[in-house]
Each structure stands twice: as C-alpha cells, then as structure tokens.
Amino acid sequence: MTPENLTRRELLRRGATGAGLLAAGALLPGTAFARSGRPVLTHGVQLGDPRPDGAVVWTRADRPSRMFVEISAREDFRDALRIPGPDLTPDTDGTGELRLTGIPAGREVHYRVTAEDLDGRVASEGLTGAFRTVPQDRSDVRFLWSGDVVGQGWGINPDIGGMTIYRAMADRRPDFFLHSGDTVYADGPVKESVTLPDGRVWRNVVTPEKSKVAETLAEYRGQFAYNLLDENVRAFAADVPQLIQWDDHEVTNNWYPGEILDNDAYTEKRVDVLAQRAFQAFHEWQPIRRQDAVDGRVYRKVSHGPLLDVFVLDMRSYRDANSTGTEPESILGEEQARWLVRELTKSRATWKVIASDMPIGIIVPDGDKIEAVANGLPGAPNGRESELARVLQEISRREVRNVVWLTADVHYSAAINYSPERAAFTGFDEFWEFVAGPLNAGAFGPSDMDPTFGPEVAFVSAPTRQGASPMEGFQHFGEVNIDGNTGRLTVDIRDQRGTALWTKTLDPQR
Numbered sequence: 001m002t003p004e005n006l007t008r009r010e011l012l013r014r015g016a017t018g019a020g021l022l023a024a025g026a027l028l029p030g031t032a033f034a035r036s037g038r039p040v041l042t043h044g045v046q047l048g049d050p051r052p053d054g055a056v057v058w059t060r061a062d063r064p065s066r067m068f069v070e071i072s073a074r075e076d077f078r079d080a081l082r083i084p085g086p087d088l089t090p091d092t093d094g095t096g097e098l099r100l101t102g103i104p105a106g107r108e109v110h111y112r113v114t115a116e117d118l119d120g121r122v123a124s125e126g127l128t129g130a131f132r133t134v135p136q137d138r139s140d141v142r143f144l145w146s147g148d149v150v151g152q153g154w155g156i157n158p159d160i161g162g163m164t165i166y167r168a169m170a171d172r173r174p175d176f177f178l179h180s181g182d183t184v185y186a187d188g189p190v191k192e193s194v195t196l197p198d199g200r201v202w203r204n205v206v207t208p209e210k211s212k213v214a215e216t217l218a219e220y221r222g223q224f225a226y227n228l229l230d231e232n233v234r235a236f237a238a239d240v241p242q243l244i245q246w247d248d249h250e251v252t253n254n255w256y257p258g259e260i261l262d263n264d265a266y267t268e269k270r271v272d273v274l275a276q277r278a279f280q281a282f283h284e285w286q287p288i289r290r291q292d293a294v295d296g297r298v299y300r301k302v303s304h305g306p307l308l309d310v311f312v313l314d315m316r317s318y319r320d321a322n323s324t325g326t327e328p329e330s331i332l333g334e335e336q337a338r339w340l341v342r343e344l345t346k347s348r349a350t351w352k353v354i355a356s357d358m359p360i361g362i363i364v365p366d367g368d369k370i371e372a373v374a375n376g377l378p379g380a381p382n383g384r385e386s387e388l389a390r391v392l393q394e395i396s397r398r399e400v401r402n403v404v405w406l407t408a409d410v411h412y413s414a415a416i417n418y419s420p421e422r423a424a425f426t427g428f429d430e431f432w433e434f435v436a437g438p439l440n441a442g443a444f445g446p447s448d449m450d451p452t453f454g455p456e457v458a459f460v461s462a463p464t465r466q467g468a469s470p471m472e473g474f475q476h477f478g479e480v481n482i483d484g485n486t487g488r489l490t491v492d493i494r495d496q497r498g499t500a501l502w503t504k505t506l507d508p509q510r
Contacts, residue, residue: 039065039115039124042094043225044234048287049302050176050241052134054100057111058287061088061124065115067096070126071103072110080112088115093221095284106135129238132175135305138484143304144169145355146477147180147408149227151249151441154469155190155204156230163440165475166232168498170240172479177240178310180408180437181247181357183286184223186214186278187265188249194469202469205229213252215268217277223250224285237287244286245298245312247357247409251278254366256321275317299336301343307482309349311340315358315372322366325375325383331358337391344400350487350508352400353480356407360388360433361416361455363448364409372409374450381425385452392428392453401509403429404489406478408437412445412462413476413493415504416455423454432506434491436478442467443474459502461493470496 040062048056057069067085070077085098103109112126149163156162169177189212190204207229209222227233248255251274252266259271268274279297283290290296298314318333332340344352358364364372373384381389395403414435420426445462449455463474475496482489487508492500 037063038122039063039117041113041115041124041127043228044238045113045127045129046237046287047129047131047239047241048097049243049289049292050131050134050304051101051302052105052136052305054103054133055131055241056097056099056287056289057085057113058095058097059088059113059115059127060093060095061115062094064089064118065094065124066118067098068114068116068123069098069100070112070114071100073108075110075130077110077112087118093284097287097289099289103133105133106137106139107133109133127238131239131241134175134303138306140484141304141308141482142172142174142479143176143178144172144174144477144479145178145180145406145408146436146439147247147357148182148411148438148441149184150190150210151182151185151188151411151438152467153188153190153194153204154202154441155206155210155226157203157470158205159203160471161232162230163232165439165470165477165496166230166236168494168496169477170232170236171498172494174240174479175304177236177242178312178355178406179242179244180355180406181245182249182409182441183244183246183282184227185249185441186220186223187252189213196469196471197465200471202471213265214278215266215274217280220278220281221285224281228285242287243302243310243312243355244288245314245355245357246282247316250282251275254322254371255316256319257317258321294339295335299339303349306348307350307484307487308353309343309347309351310353310355311343312355313340313357315356319384322369322371323383324368325370325377325385327383328386329383330387331373331384332387332391337387341391341394341398344395344403345398347400350402351482351489352403354403354405356405358409359407359435360405361418361450361453362410362414362435363450374452376448376450378451379424381452385450389425389427396427396429401429402489402506403431404506405431405433406480407433407435410435410445410447411438411441411443412460412474413437413478413501414446414457414461415459415491415493415502416449416457418453418455420454422451422456424452428453432491432504434478434493434504436476436493438475439477440470440475442469443472444468458504459493461495461501476501
C-alpha cells in the first residue's frame with residue numbers, strides 16, 4: 001500500500017489516537033495571556049521522537065484553548081482524521097503535545113494543528129507539517145546531528161537571515177534530527193550588537209529573558225521560546241522529527257548535582273533548584289515526553305527499523321561532582337550504565353548509535369577540574385574513564401557489534417577512531433566517535449586528546465580564533481546515511497551551507 005492509500009478509514013481501523021502530555025507553565029514575563037478573539041499558535045509546531053506508528057506533535061497557544069491535530073495522506077487534508085489533544089491553559093504557558101499513534105509504518109503523513117477556545121466557538125489558523133513514520137523494512141535511513149544553539153552571545157541575527165544552518169539541514173531531507181544537547185544557553189545572555197575583530201557588526205534579536213542568565217522558571221521558558229522566534233528553526237521543526245537530549249547549558253555552565261554556584265550573576269546559587277526549573281521548561285518546550293524516557297528524564301532508546309537503534313544518553317543528571325579525575329567516579333550513573341549495556345546487548349539492529357552529550361577522548365576542562373570523560377592523564381582509566389571502560393569492556397565481552405558514538409559539545413567537528421592497539425586500556429573493540437557542531441554558537445578548538453582509549457584523529461574542522469562567530473564559517477552538522485541494501489553507514493561532516501567537508505563509510509560487521 002502506498003502512502004497515498006493511507007485513508008481515513010484505514011486510520012480509524014488501525015485506531016490512530018493521540019495520548020496528550022500537557023506541558024508547560026506560566027507565561028513568559030511581560031506577556032499578557034489573551035482572553036478574547038481567535039487563538040493564535042505563537043511558536044509554530046514541532047515534531048519529536050518518531051516511531052513506526054506516529055510521532056509527538058507540539059504547539060503553544062496564546063489563550064485558554066484545546067489542541068487538535070488533523071492527519072491525512074493528502075496535502076489538501078481531504079478526509080483527514082481529527083484527533084483531540086490537551087487543553088492549553090494560562091497555568092501551563094499554553095504549551096502542549098500530542099502523541100500520535102496507530103499510523104501504519106513507513107507512511108508519509110500530513111498534519112495540521114489548530115487550537116479551539118474552550119467553549120468550542122472559534123479556532124486558530126492551522127499550522128501544517130509533514131513527516132514519515134519509521135519504516136519496518138530495510139529502507140535507507142538518513143539522519144542529522146549537531147548541538148549548541150545561541151551560545152557565546154551569538155543569537156538570531158536578522159541581517160544574515162537568522163539561523164540559516166537549519167535551512168541547510170532541511171534541504172538534506174532527513175528522516176530525523178538528533179539534537180546532541182546545549183539546545184539553549186540559559187547562562188548566555190545576548191546583546192543587541194557585537195563588533196567582530198574585522199569590524200563587522202553582529203546584530204541580535206533580544207528578548208527580556210535572553211538579556212540575563214536564567215534563574216526563574218519563566219526565564220528558563222524564555223530560553224526555549226527565543227530559539228523558536230527564528231523562522232528557519234520553526235520551518236525545520238515542523239517537518240523534521242527531533243530526538244532531543246540535554247547537557248549543561250540548559251541549566252548553567254558545567255553544572256553537576258549538588259553544586260553551589262560561586263557566580264555573582266546568580267541570586268539563586270543552588271544548582272539543584274535551577275536544574276529543576278530548567279528540567280520543567282525543557283520538557284514543556286521540547287517535543288519530548290517524560291514518560292518515554294527510562295526514568296522520566298532524558299535517556300531512552302529509539303528504534304528506526306531493522307537498521308538502526310539510537311541510545312540517547314544523559315551525562316549530566318547522574319554525574320559525580322567535577323574533580324581532577326584521579327579517583328573512580330561516574331558520569332552516567334550505575335543505573336544508566338547498566339541500562340546502556342543491557343539495551344545494546346538486546347538490540348538486533350544493524351547499527352547501534354550512542355548519542356552522547358559529551359565526547360569520550362577529547363579533554364574538556366572545568367578550570368583545574370574535568371568536565372567530560374577524559375581526565376588528560378596517561379595510563380589506565382581513572383575518574384569517569386573508569387565507568388566508560390567498564391561499559392566498553394562489557395559490550396565487547398557480549399559481542400555487541402557496529403557501535404558508533406555521536407556527540408557535539410566542544411564547538412568544532414572531528415572524526416576520531418579509538419583502537420585497543422594504541423590504548424593503555426585494551427579491553428574493548430575498535431570504534432569511531434564523530435563530533436559535529438556548533439549549530440549557532442561560538443566556534444572553538446581543537447582540544448587536546450587523552451591517550452587512554454587509543455584515539456587517532458582522522459579529521460578536524462575548527463577555527464584559528466577561539467569563540468569565532470557564525471559569520472566566520474565554522475558552524476557544522478553531521479549526516480548519517482545507512483544503505484538499505486548493503487547496510488553500510490556513511491558519515492558526512494557538513495558546514496553551515498550543507499557542503500560536505502569529510503566523509504567516512506563503515507561496513508557492518510556480521
């Protein structure tokens with residue numbers, strides 16, 4: 001059956017439904033919640049976590065209303081099926097999402113979102129998009145990944161058309177996008193203008209919430225609302241389902257549980273309080289359902305047919321305090337580490353992609369302490385390396401094949417091969433780690449490598465000046481293509497125009 005034959009009758013027979021998650025909180029500061037007239041969907045629509053039978057659809061309304069989603073195989077929505085979603089209320093900042101289910105696998109689906117006032121008298125204009133449900137056969141797979149948005153003071157610049165890298169990504173027509181973290185910079189205010197070293201002026205769209213570090217729940221919500229002011233981001237989010245993880249800047253730089261800030265920019269010094277507010281805003285403003293994560297937070301497994309399983313990690317919420325890395329400690333936490341090994345072992349997909357919000361062998365300092373995995377010391381694994389070594393050793397012992405790591409975080413792009421033949425620790429199988437980014441932030445790098453897992457850097461794209469603006473051309477995203485016939489996986493690192501800078505093809509092991 002072709003996508004054009006996905007009829008309303010078939011959807012009804014298959015029981016297409018929506019399990020809505022009401023997500024949100026109070027309105028952004030200074031914004032009046034409208035009480036009369038026609039509802040308006042203020043920040044577009046977003047797609048998340050694609051599955052064989054549907055996806056998550058997200059929106060936000062400016063007044064008390066109810067979300068509705070129409071789905072159809074036809075772009076004109078003739079014979080569309082209309083599905084009620086959650087109420088969008090002042091208490092919840094007007095955001096909400098609907099989990100579409102019951103749609104046949106591998107089908108092109110057009111959707112239209114509206115909001116009706118709670119009396120059912122008037123409705124908003126509809127916002128539309130389209131996506132393809134995950135196929136269950138060996139169809140080709142294409143997805144993108146990157147991270148780091150509106151960092152180091154580089155926001156939405158209308159003079160250059162906003163965040164145009166999202167337009168370049170949309171042109172690649174991916175099945176989905178993996179956002180590797182730092183989805184916002186809640187600790188990174190933007191100014192109206194910044195003069196570059198060459199005399200050019202970068203101009204930012206500025207909102208009250210992006211003018212200071214986020215501390216209140218409303219200010220954290222404003223971080224996510226800001227990015228959706230960009231028309232490129234909204235157009236991308238309407239048609240490309242996203243798998244979203246978080247890292248540090250959704251809360252504050254290099255945070256860990258239990259930390260007390262020594263930073264005069266903050267009146268609230270307790271990171272656990274800030275993280276709770278940020279966590280709520282993250283789930284309100286992103287198309288990700290808390291109940292789909294293992295413990296209601298972030299880490300989860302998302303399958304994409306027989307060729308691909310994606311394991312989305314959370315290296316932030318369960319870590320020990322940042323230290324010098326000379327004593328064994330955690331970055332995943334015992335429960336998540338066990339889950340990762342268990343689910344990798346159970347996976348029957350050809351490729352197992354581990355979506356990590358931090359790199360493995362790249363040294364990421366936090367002052368005189370360590371922020372990521374690598375502790376910068378030669379010899380046997382220690383610090384957080386010890387936990388990762390146990391994971392790598394266990395999946396090797398269990399003969400888990402075709403594991404690839406993807407990450408962002410360091411604001412440059414790289415391809416790194418890890419081999420026990422070069423390593424101080426040899427109890428693991430050779431693997432690749434690919435790094436892409438930033439999407440719209442300061443560009444840095446390259447950083448030093450830690451020798452523990454035997455890294456060899458095959459490719460780097462980084463600026464000569466630390467903190468380079470997006471105007472200087474070092475914004476990146478990565479692309480993964482899996483051939484349905486051969487099973488080969490090809491990685492391209494692309495610049496902000498979509499031009500391929502480097503390519504690597506891997507053959508699957510049997």
